[in-house]
Amino acid sequence: MACLHDHSCEEHDCSSDFSLYKHIDLPKVSALNEAAPGSVKSVFKAWEQRLDSSGAHLESNDGDPELLVFIPFTSDVKIKSISVVGGDTGTSPAKMRAFINRDGIDFSDAQSMRPVQEWELAENLHGVLEYQTRYVLISYPYFISHLLLFMNYS
Amino acid sequence: MVLEATMICIDNSEWTRNGDYSPSRFQAQADAVNLICGAKTQSNPENTVGVLTMAGKGVRVLVTPTSDLGKILACMHGLEVGGEMNLAAGIQVAQLALKHRQNKKQQQRIIVFAGSPVKYDKKVLETIGKKLKKNSVALDVVDFGEEDDGKPEKLEALVSAVNNSDSSHIVHVPPSSGALSDVLISTPIFTGDGEGGSGFAAAAAAAAASGVSGFDFGVDPNLDPELALALRVSMEEERARQESAARAAEEAARQGGESSNSQDATMTENVSVAAPSDDNKRNEQLDNEAALLEQALAMSMDDPRASQSGGIPLVDADMSEAAMEDEELALALQMSVQDDANELANQNDLNQVLANHSLMSSILSQLPGVDPNDPAVRDALASMQPQGELMPKVSFLILFTILGLNSTEVQLVKPV
Numbered sequence: 001m002a003c004l005h006d007h008s009c010e011e012h013d014c015s016s017d018f019s020l021y022k023h024i025d026l027p028k029v030s031a032l033n034e035a036a037p038g039s040v041k042s043v044f045k046a047w048e049q050r051l052d053s054s055g056a057h058l059e060s061n062d063g064d065p066e067l068l069v070f071i072p073f074t075s076d077v078k079i080k081s082i083s084v085v086g087g088d089t090g091t092s093p094a095k096m097r098a099f100i101n102r103d104g105i106d107f108s109d110a111q112s113m114r115p116v117q118e119w120e121l122a123e124n125l126h127g128v129l130e131y132q133t134r135y136v137l138i139s140y141p142y143f144i145s146h147l148l149l150f151m152n153y154s
Numbered sequence: 155m156v157l158e159a160t161m162i163c164i165d166n167s168e169w170t171r172n173g174d175y176s177p178s179r180f181q182a183q184a185d186a187v188n189l190i191c192g193a194k195t196q197s198n199p200e201n202t203v204g205v206l207t208m209a210g211k212g213v214r215v216l217v218t219p220t221s222d223l224g225k226i227l228a229c230m231h232g233l234e235v236g237g238e239m240n241l242a243a244g245i246q247v248a249q250l251a252l253k254h255r256q257n258k259k260q261q262q263r264i265i266v267f268a269g270s271p272v273k274y275d276k277k278v279l280e281t282i283g284k285k286l287k288k289n290s291v292a293l294d295v296v297d298f299g300e301e302d303d304g305k306p307e308k309l310e311a312l313v314s315a316v317n318n319s320d321s322s323h324i325v326h327v328p329p330s331s332g333a334l335s336d337v338l339i340s341t342p343i344f345t346g347d348g349e350g351g352s353g354f355a356a357a358a359a360a361a362a363a364s365g366v367s368g369f370d371f372g373v374d375p376n377l378d379p380e381l382a383l384a385l386r387v388s389m390e391e392e393r394a395r396q397e398s399a400a401r402a403a404e405e406a407a408r409q410g411g412e413s414s415n416s417q418d419a420t421m422t423e424n425v426s427v428a429a430p431s432d433d434n435k436r437n438e439q440l441d442n443e444a445a446l447l448e449q450a451l452a453m454s455m456d457d458p459r460a461s462q463s464g465g466i467p468l469v470d471a472d473m474s475e476a477a478m479e480d481e482e483l484a485l486a487l488q489m490s491v492q493d494d495a496n497e498l499a500n501q502n503d504l505n506q507v508l509a510n511h512s513l514m515s516s517i518l519s520q521l522p523g524v525d526p527n528d529p530a531v532r533d534a535l536a537s538m539q540p541q542g543e544l545m546p547k548v549s550f551l552i553l554f555t556i557l558g559l560n561s562t563e564v565q566l567v568k569p570v
Contacts, residue, residue: 032288032289032290033288037318037319061284061287061288064284064288066288103258104253104255104258106253106289107288107289
């Protein structure tokens, strides 16, 4: 496992540091514009299975390369970094916007509102790339109960 | 019982003035809207429904999604018919209204009534549909009214663009199929994909079909057991109270009031007494007037005590209520209740009055709403003979049966 952080991974188990998987409220995860309803739930995996791509993928509808993923957490969390694994040959997301603690955002809102943070994503087939969140997000007021990720493929 | 926010888009364009659906396309549409609102709010108390009109001067939101059924029904009044329907704008405004719903957990649904021709082409409609699907808004379309060629296909294309795992539906209602609401009741638009709404739909369908609720007091004990129980209990109490009032009244009657006033008063009391003196557990199932009269006649022929079942159901309730509503009647009742009783009855007086057919006819002809030549009335008169104590009560029961529908016109107590 190649980790980009600066300690050796053999000694301690990264998974607890690096996965909020246990805190995601999986039954309530939802997405807009997904091709197969409910497929979003299967893309959140435990650290050990993060590279296991045999399950269902989350795909957007044909011809409409935008996705809105709504992730509620079971407890308030602080997010330090986000890693997104996409498909190859141009089907990985290129841009990502994050909104926190908001309900009922749709695509027009996601385009027009100011996100908490925005990233340009590179192709990340093996999950080695993590995108850090701003310090503001990690500091005190920002306990996160919902995270909304808007992903754009263009 | 899915939690849903619904926007209903009404077509109030000039095309809905047409009368090929009775009484007019617009009125049939309004009835259907009322039914749908009721079904939605009943299937889940947290459901909200909003209404907008698509024609007229422009798309106008009449009421934003609310769970208050009264507000929704009120806004349907006084709608004007005119203009041209703008389907695309209507759907977009509906989507906007849903976006700003208060409870974001509700699913979004739009119901469109399309009575006029659709001037947008298929491509535009499909784009609209895709946008709705992307924002997970479901769409139901009721295609009625104007039968444009191409209209059904356009609307089908729209619904299939929106459809996501069968949550969107389209219903075509041709003019020949009778009432719009009746047709809609059996469709998935009403039954909400076959869940809780179907209970309401079934009850509504049954009521529409039979024209009568068929339950005691018009309330389904399954739907509202407390209300049904309360109604039954209050009916029993009323009867018991009237019975005791009547006993005092009978004694007053036996005293023999000469003035037609008190006699009339006591007669009316005997009538309302006769109601409680009958069996208690009477089911209000017959409100057919002819059947009522038949039974009353049968009762007067036979031993009155023998055939006390069935008989004069709902009308008794009406009468006792009517008696209560009319102030003068109430006063008269009070008068007789307060009278101290002498034991002797002057029953003969009563019988004589009744036997006096000319007097009866004149009384009857003075009453509004009673035609002395009505065969039912004549039968009643003919059957009256001085037969016994219960006769006058039964005879006036017949009389009041006829009058039962005009309960406010019980004017016997007023000085003639």
